[in-house]
Amino acid sequence: MTSAPLVAVTGAEGFIGSHLTEALVATGHRVRAMAQYNSFSSYGWLETLPADVLAEVEIVLGDVRDPGSVRGLLEGAEAAYHLAALIAIPYSYQAPHSYVDTNVTGTLNVLEAVRQLGTPRLVHTSTSETYGTARTVPITEDHPINTQSPYAASKAGGDRLADSYHASFGTPVVTLRPFNTFGPRQSMRAVIPTVIGQVAAGSREITIGDLRPTRDFTYVEDTARAFLAVGTAPLEQVAGLTFNAGTGGEISVGDLVRFIGKVMDADLDVREDERRVRPANSEVMRLVADASRLHAATGWSPAHDLEQGLAKTVAFFRDPGNLARYKTDIYNI
Known part of the structure; x- marks a missing residue:
């Protein structure tokens, strides 16, 4: 380990968390990374x-639902990035209590640890799902919150706690709200790896959910850079604020599947699977970001367009070693 500044990351073992860990090390940080105990x-x-990245990473097993685990993670850290969450929307219909335990109580534990330890900065992770179906586009941070799933409600609860701690105690928290991040290492529960994984495994009959919703897809390296942007900007420019991170682009799920087929040079037969369709009033039909506040405060803008990000994601899933980590033939929630 070097004498580089130490930062703490919850949810570091996950999709975005692992990319953020890499980005932090690449920019000269040491990382104390919490992976959920197992x-x-x-x-x-x-x-x-x-190996050269892991040389700057201290991995600890713990759980954000446990206050002691969180306090131990944050001790001595100059900043904390809170990414740990339950994120699969379909599973939130089945196990809503566990989403509140992790996404609300877990966030409370992080906020309390930051407050007690005097951690200089906390970057809290929100989600575009808290907006619900867009009432106006593009969606600014002032758009009404409309939680259409237990997952979205639990994340909004964590957001409100973060806002309240800044207002009540001056907690130096900034909230980042990513829009539909995709890329290597993402779970098969998400649409892009679901389609790419099925094609990479040899299937040309693709099963998927509702083809109508539109999304603003942001490549994971750009999302990681957004975390770094709010985590390193002058605190007075970002503390207490929420920032969207998205491209401002929009594509329907149906058009996305066809585009993936083009990128992978595959003629796809797309079929809707009722198991993958959300309840009618729970489906978020349109999400597209206005990230101008983030750009104005930090200079951040995405470096990848959709095609560039898909090309990198396809290359990842076409690697047999990576594809072997996934079960492409089952519905993952």
Whole structure:
């Protein structure tokens, strides 16, 4: 380990968390990374990072639902990035209590630890799902909150706690609200890896959910850079604020599937699977970001368009070693 500044990351073993960990190390940080405790001593996607990256990462097993775990993670850190969350929307219909425990109580534990330890900065992770179906586009941070799933409601609860701690205690928290991040290491529960994974495994009959919703897809390296942007900008420019991170582009799920087929040079037969369709009033039909506040405060803008991001994601899933980590033939929630 070097004497570089130490930052803490919850949810570091996950999709975005592992990319953020890489980006932090690349910009000269040491990382204390929390992976959720498990009896297999698995560190998730952190295990795939290069040795020179892991040399700057201290991996600890813990749980954001446990205050002691969180306090231990944050001790001595100059900043904390809170990404740990339950994120699969379909599973939130089945297990809503666990979403509140992780996404609300877990966030409360992080906020309390930051407050007690005097951690200089906390970057809290929100989600575009808290907006619900767009009432006006593009969606600014002033758009009404309309939570259409238990997952979205639990994330909005964490957001409100973060806002309240800044107002009540001056907690130095900034909230980043990413729009539909995609890329290597993403779970098969998401639409892009679901389609790419099925095609990479040899299928040309693609099963998917509702083809009508539109989304603003942001490549994961750009999302990681957005976290860095709000995590390193002068605190007075970002503290207490929420920032959208998205491209401002919009594509329907149906057009996205056809575009993936073009990128992968595959003629696809797309079929809707009722199991993958959300309840009618729970489906968010349109999301497209206005990220001008983030750009004005930090200079951030996405470096990848959709085609460039898809090309990198396809290359990842076409690697047999990576594809073997997934079960492409089952519906993942």
